[in-house]
Amino acid sequence: MTFPEHGQPADRIAALMDQMKAGDADWRGGRVPLYVFGATPGVAEVGRDAFNAFFSENALGAKRAFSSLKRMEEEVIAMALDLFHGPEGSTGNMTSGGTESIVMAIKACRDFNRAARGDARHRGNLVLPVTAHPAFEKGASLMDLEVRRTPVGADLRADPAAMEAAMDADTIMIVGSTPCFPYGVVDPIPALSELALRRGVWLHVDACVGGYFAPFARALGRPIPAFDFANPGVMSLSADLHKFGFCPKPASTVFYRDAARHAAQTLDLDVWPNGRFATNTLVGTRPGGGVAAAWAVLNFLGRDGYMQIAERLLAMRDAYVAGIEAIPGMRVFGKPDLSILAFGHPGRDADSIAAGMSARGWIPGMVRTPPGLHLMMSLLHEPARPAFLADLAGAVAEAKPATGKQASAVY
Template structure:
């Protein structure tokens, strides 16, 4: 039996009891398998999940810190992942990729490397800034905080997209990077990366494209015929791209890529320190010890699924997205913000003063859904993945009855800052 609460356990417990406890804890969680969540999980089916987990388990003990010194297998896998993904994102064969723990680390590393390059080239370290659209992911500001770089968020142009001219106008001597998203998380639209690339080339600036969400959706959605504008390393002026493997590549959590057009930037990214007793300590990214399981899992799912497999996973996610958009647009009083089909993200607002969208969110929440509450505009925002496909009709019908209830009872809701 496991002890309840209290201090550090004096004696160990049987694995059967520990396992049972872990499984029972999950009863309090929202049911992601039944598509209740708008974020956090990325799931296709049991088969892919097994590959993700088994590969992780095979490398649960090895350490990415020993890659190339003790664990040559990790070097091999990282080289494979890098060349597969440079190909996928139209990078030059002499480009390079760093394996990070997630989207946040990829963004921190992009900004850290751009800062290093700027300081190296300009020879001075005055206040630095990144010029980004207002819709850039919040993690960019975490990078700014960690690296003491101002993040200049510039108002958006039409269709919630970045405004290249306004961004160009915000550039000054301290600008180390232009930033665009493919797509941005709030609205699911792809910024005009070609135009941003032109600005970057004109001004000699680093352009980072954050495809953390869309990296492993866009290339396949494009093949399926969705209207995906160009955004990757094939676009002139794009310096680096971030793409999360632990999202729609279906690798285990703790996996993202930062891809560089030019391999010398990966060299620049490298941290190396010698002035301590133990000698030179060098790491390619922010982390020291690094879960080798995430590397093995990433390598495994990419090889297991291949292009054909990702067409299937992407079709399921995009079919679900379009199903949600069509169903919600058909509900009187609601409309989706950007039904462009550029990504598996959408948001819907109320255009009926009798229907408070946050009250709709409250009703949905009481039914066990986790509505993503967006602030600007007030909307319910959702990231969609294959696990949602079977529940599209159920969700749309619950939204329709929530709208009817809110309208008939005149219910009011509250925006909740903590729904992401």
């Protein structure tokens, strides 16, 4: 392929893209197990319209040129801190996604710690349950920190005793997820908070998946522990707007218990001919659309809109669990708290079940141990349930016997 010599008409470009899209998986029909999140009618349109209304604006210039974006980002952060029981003085900012939020929290923790120790080269370690997202390794490898992963308990949740055993004098951060991606279970954040306070380390809560879902599930009486700043040991929290906040990508949020910790995140550079360059994000240019769309969707849905979605998602989750466990031998792993499920069959090969689902037009999500399948479900998966369960029963019935090996999950 060479660089196009001449431009082409817009309608031809659009037609070419439509053609390419025709080969994509049917995410609208709930056949993709992650990546895309559907909410109630109108939400996607409100987000898209707001995104387009601020299509050209750049949130890098929010302070100097786009007071609209500055105000919207501040309001998104304030609304979310209300949801997450942010104490007086707590603060935060938007980022491009869960990974950036986590990387920034690690950076803040490292620098806050180095300053407190008076050791600008201290090489700390992070202690996380094996179920935490690989974004922590991304951050740690960028900053030359060590990561120690610890086994989870029989309930697949973080085991505070195992984490404590892995800690030493160089541990700067411990992590709990709300929920973890592999099994969809929320870690025991109150116990991790107690551990963090007792050992004087920073607890980060990765609520990238559940930040904008768990508060409503709790309000509906689901048994999810306090997972946010209500726990005094929580020093930072990441929560993705572009997952169960149902906002357009790219949009996440990261929060700190106090301004001093947030300040440790800021990269305040005065090194080039243009003078001072101070940003709270890893990226420079940021789409104004992402900020505007998040503000618009939070205000469009409000607490009652998110409650309605949470109620439907949890009823849907319960129906999927019942349907999966009605297939002889199939088991859901652990007790999923939100709408992520992992499930398998002790006597059937998970790769073979996945191949059967693939042959029936589903993109199978996978988990390696225990070998099984994986789903992160939004309302897109609600109408797909009967077809999914019928095809799963078919795929399980014709699957090869289990091999005892891990499933060959790939992301």
